[in-house]
Amino acid sequence: MTAPEGQPESVGNGNDQFPDEVEWEPAVPEQSPLTPVFDEATRQRTVEIIARYPQSRSALLPLLHLVQSVEGYVSQDGIRYCAEVLELTTAEVSAVATFYTMYKRTPCGEHLVSVCTNTLCAALGGDEIYRTLSRRLGVGHEETAGEPGTPGSITLEHAECLAACDLAPVLQVNYEYFDNQTVESAQALVEALQRGERPLPTRGAALTDLKTVEMELAGIFPDLAGAVAGNSAAPETLRGAQLAAERHWVAPAMPDMPPALPDLPEKR
Amino acid sequence: MTNSDRSGLDTSTPDPITPVLTRRWLSPRAWDIDVYEQLEGYAALRYALTGHPDQLIELVKASGLRGRGGAGFPTGMKWGFIPQGPTGAGAKPKYLVVNADEGEPGTCKDIPTMMADPHSLIEGCIITCYAIRANFCAIYIRGEALHPLRRVRYAVEQAYAKGYLGRDILGSGFDLDIVVHAGAGAYICGEETALLDSLEGRRGQPRLKPPFPATSGLYASPTVVNNVETIASVPAIVQGGSSWFRTMGQEKSPGPKIYSLSGHVTRPGQYEAPMGTTLRALLELAGGMKDGIPLKFWTPGGSSTPLFTAEHLDVPLDFEGAATAGSMLGTTALQIFNETVSVPWAVMKWTEFYKHESCGKCTPCREGTYWLLQILERMLHKQGTPADIETLLDVCDNVLGRAFCALGDGATSPITSGIKYFRQEFLDLCTAQPSGGVDTAAHDQLPELTGASA
Ligand SMILES: Cc1cc2nc3c(=O)[nH]c(=O)nc-3n(C[C@H](O)[C@H](O)[C@H](O)COP(=O)(O)O)c2cc1C
Numbered sequence: 001m002t003a004p005e006g007q008p009e010s011v012g013n014g015n016d017q018f019p020d021e022v023e024w025e026p027a028v029p030e031q032s033p034l035t036p037v038f039d040e041a042t043r044q045r046t047v048e049i050i051a052r053y054p055q056s057r058s059a060l061l062p063l064l065h066l067v068q069s070v071e072g073y074v075s076q077d078g079i080r081y082c083a084e085v086l087e088l089t090t091a092e093v094s095a096v097a098t099f100y101t102m103y104k105r106t107p108c109g110e111h112l113v114s115v116c117t118n119t120l121c122a123a124l125g126g127d128e129i130y131r132t133l134s135r136r137l138g139v140g141h142e143e144t145a146g147e148p149g150t151p152g153s154i155t156l157e158h159a160e161c162l163a164a165c166d167l168a169p170v171l172q173v174n175y176e177y178f179d180n181q182t183v184e185s186a187q188a189l190v191e192a193l194q195r196g197e198r199p200l201p202t203r204g205a206a207l208t209d210l211k212t213v214e215m216e217l218a219g220i221f222p223d224l225a226g227a228v229a230g231n232s233a234a235p236e237t238l239r240g241a242q243l244a245a246e247r248h249w250v251a252p253a254m255p256d257m258p259p260a261l262p263d264l265p266e267k268r
Numbered sequence: 269m270t271n272s273d274r275s276g277l278d279t280s281t282p283d284p285i286t287p288v289l290t291r292r293w294l295s296p297r298a299w300d301i302d303v304y305e306q307l308e309g310y311a312a313l314r315y316a317l318t319g320h321p322d323q324l325i326e327l328v329k330a331s332g333l334r335g336r337g338g339a340g341f342p343t344g345m346k347w348g349f350i351p352q353g354p355t356g357a358g359a360k361p362k363y364l365v366v367n368a369d370e371g372e373p374g375t376c377k378d379i380p381t382m383m384a385d386p387h388s389l390i391e392g393c394i395i396t397c398y399a400i401r402a403n404f405c406a407i408y409i410r411g412e413a414l415h416p417l418r419r420v421r422y423a424v425e426q427a428y429a430k431g432y433l434g435r436d437i438l439g440s441g442f443d444l445d446i447v448v449h450a451g452a453g454a455y456i457c458g459e460e461t462a463l464l465d466s467l468e469g470r471r472g473q474p475r476l477k478p479p480f481p482a483t484s485g486l487y488a489s490p491t492v493v494n495n496v497e498t499i500a501s502v503p504a505i506v507q508g509g510s511s512w513f514r515t516m517g518q519e520k521s522p523g524p525k526i527y528s529l530s531g532h533v534t535r536p537g538q539y540e541a542p543m544g545t546t547l548r549a550l551l552e553l554a555g556g557m558k559d560g561i562p563l564k565f566w567t568p569g570g571s572s573t574p575l576f577t578a579e580h581l582d583v584p585l586d587f588e589g590a591a592t593a594g595s596m597l598g599t600t601a602l603q604i605f606n607e608t609v610s611v612p613w614a615v616m617k618w619t620e621f622y623k624h625e626s627c628g629k630c631t632p633c634r635e636g637t638y639w640l641l642q643i644l645e646r647m648l649h650k651q652g653t654p655a656d657i658e659t660l661l662d663v664c665d666n667v668l669g670r671a672f673c674a675l676g677d678g679a680t681s682p683i684t685s686g687i688k689y690f691r692q693e694f695l696d697l698c699t700a701q702p703s704g705g706v707d708t709a710a711h712d713q714l715p716e717l718t719g720a721s722a
């Protein structure tokens with residue numbers, strides 16, 4: 001287990017009295033060269049991402065996802081890289097990176113497991129699932145079991161409502177949905193991940209790893225045509241439509257042709 | 269019996285479920301453009317492009333469509349606020365930003381929409397942009413919604429390939445680019461001005477209004493921000509017309525709406541019904557309460573809308589009905605809790621959420637949510653006093669209406685409504701005073717209060 005240098009949030013002491021503090025390593029002197037991890041391919045993708053927006057700064061969130069896809073977290077070098085390509089200061093980029101929970105400040109595992117512990121999931125067992133996984137992995141929120149980046153390593157977090165409440169309790173692995181979980185199914189899932197297996201999500205594409213999905217979040221899709229076909233049709237999602245089909249319920253029929261558009265309003 | 273008016277529209281009471289937004293969801297691969305086109309997709313766009321942009325704004329005004337993102341603002345009116353013309357603000361570029369940040373606890377309708385039928389959103393975006401004369405549109409999808417992001421991005425690529433996007437769309441002379449943008453995990457970015465700041469590459473913190481986005485939105489230019497479900501409703505309105513749209517729902521809240529049922533019901537899921545349906549009707553569709561355990565409390569539209577109880581089964585779930593009964597329609601996210609769940613516990617959990625998601629910009633919300641959580645946790649750990657209940661209400665009173673944005677207001681909803689309907693439960697926590705020492709084990713006892721069974 002690797003606890004981050006910051007404040008490891010131990011499990012269930014109910015004692016997190018202070019607002020979350022932001023911890024970055026002190027800024028590295030500007031003159032030291034950027035690590036070569038941001039290679040030519042990354043630089044090309046950077047250009048492609050910036051070109052999508054009317055103003056370059058809008059590319060900052062995607063670019064932070066991009067540097068995270070390279071390093072597995074947003075490092076000080078990643079901050080400097082974004083600052084350099086967008087002509088911002090590192091302070092400006094840090095201020096943004098620390099605001100958003102998906103940018104991780106310490107190296108993450110091969111997989112990120114996010115358990116929804118918002119009220120509805122929690123009432124249906126989400127809290128228990130989180131507690132069990134935490135105990136099983138020996139880590140707390142945003143901590144990693146195993147050597148970060150190595151096969152089978154897992155970063156655990158509790159998440160806010162994942163917009164899947166009809167399938168509660170839910171968790172995500174690398175942001176792919178595993179719906180209707182139990183303590184047992186979640187535990188079996190995590191054990192499979194640790195063994196290097198990649199169980200299929202309920203909704204989403206076949207599992208890859210956190211770095212790969214961070215690239216997709218940056219808007220660079222290595223295999224969009226393949227990934228897009230991943231399942232999405234959960235029975236819960238389709239329930240209303242299914243019931244309507246069974247009972248021959250329909251919306252009132254539309255006219256055969258679209259009706260004429262209204263007249264133009266009178267100019268004042 | 270079927271009644272019809274002069275235009276031949278069926279005006280009898282609509283069926284309990286009226287699939288419009290969800291009408292393609294059962295078709296395999298409806299997210300693929302070929303299937304979408306077979307199912308009448310992009311027909312509305314072709315028709316819309318034959319009209320004048322202002323006619324489309326009039327159409328949407330006449331339909332009575334109201335925003336599906338929570339506040340229910342009339343959509344056509346919002347579009348009409350965009351300054352047009354060759355001079356002044358009208359001369360600036362205009363933008364459409366689609367709010368797909370879906371993060372309000374309980375809300376789970378936009379993500380299935382984007383996965384099942386992303387082209388209805390894209391078609392709606394193109395029609396909307398044509399109406400407001402925007403040549404650039406951004407769809408801001410919450411980062412955790414990775415698979416919807418793929419589906420929407422793929423739909424955009426397919427739409428470009430078929431000439432529905434890009435230069436001179438279908439020979440109309442209208443140009444449009446759409447970018448699909450992933451957020452990075454912050455509920456506050458669903459607030460429209462915070463979303464704009466986030467889209468500009470900044471911390472997602474709300475802006476002072478006025479100026480409103482209609483005049484000073486993205487890059488300080490005129491901008492419409494609309495929810496996914498709002499925009500996805502537009503193609504059907506073009507195809508069916510405003511009178512058809514109004515055959516469903518209520519006078520002031522017309523149309524169909526996706527109601528999301530979650531929690532202790534037999535068959536949770538997405539049910540698209542005419543506006544103004546009731547929880548009683550929806551529960552019937554969903555097979556009733558799970559295992560027959562009675563209903564205790566529910567949210568009509570996400571955690572920011574004040575709680576309802578079993579007394580409210582027949583409240584019409586439209587904007588007016590929910591407000592008259594003391595809550596809000598919000599996002600029609602019906603989170604349903606049975607008798608095993610402790611209200612103070614649920615309220616404490618939601619408060620944890622608001623404290624975590626408070627952006628910190630204004631003092632009432634930043635400090636208020638922090639202290640509200642402290643007090644609630646103390647009560648849950650059986651170290652509270654009856655005076656704490658008054659303190660909670662007092663703090664809420666100081667947050668509500670004084671916070672910079674609606675997140676702060678929303679944070680007070682579960683607390684004040686929870687105390688309003690279930691004060692005794694809060695009092696019971698206080699009378700059961702234990703030793704008074706620091707109760708570090710209390711966390712492990714909480715499951716008893718929730719009735720959690722995993
Ligand atoms: C804290 C907060 C979170 C919000 N989250 C969302 C959201 O996720 N999606 C959304 O469409 N609207 C959200 N809203 C409402 C938006 O500010 C805005 O009213 C809406 O996007 C307008 O679109 P509509 O008119 O189509 O409803 C949120 C508002 C607040 C205050």
Ligand code: SF4
Pocket residue numbers: 456474625626627628629630631633634671672673674675676677
């Ligand atoms: S009310 Fe809360 S979320 Fe809104 S601006 Fe104030 S601190 Fe930020």
Ligand code: FES
Pocket residue numbers: 116117118119120121122160161162163164165168169170373374375
């Ligand atoms: S509460 Fe867990 S997905 Fe909504």
